[in-house]
Amino acid sequence: MNRAVVRVKSKRKAPCPVCEGTGFVYTEWFAGEPLPWSATECPECEGVGEVPEVLEEIPGPEPLDDGTELRAEWVRAYREARRRGLSPEEARKAAEDEVWGFEEPPL
Numbered sequence: 001m002n003r004a005v006v007r008v009k010s011k012r013k014a015p016c017p018v019c020e021g022t023g024f025v026y027t028e029w030f031a032g033e034p035l036p037w038s039a040t041e042c043p044e045c046e047g048v049g050e051v052p053e054v055l056e057e058i059p060g061p062e063p064l065d066d067g068t069e070l071r072a073e074w075v076r077a078y079r080e081a082r083r084r085g086l087s088p089e090e091a092r093k094a095a096e097d098e099v100w101g102f103e104e105p106p107l
Helices: 068-083 088-099
Strands: 004-015 024-026 039-041 050-060
Touching: 039 068, 068 088
Parallel strands: none
Antiparallel strands: 004 050, 024 039
């Protein structure tokens, strides 16, 4: 049985390990250098550049599969579509297509 890990977080902030505190990441690279127009909001810190410091990790119970992760992925896809300039309705459709494809959302 897989055991989940519970992370005990501090109120102190630490630089984001994904974006190294800049708040954005590059999605396209050329010859080892990032392309400036490919910068997007960091998915880990959501553009803040800081995340709560992890004090320790404790083994915990198996997480319940209640669809929370899929809904979070849908929100991420929706926000990205809105940033690309799509209308709310177009962004909703794009997010549904990206996350659920042809299936009905589990809401």
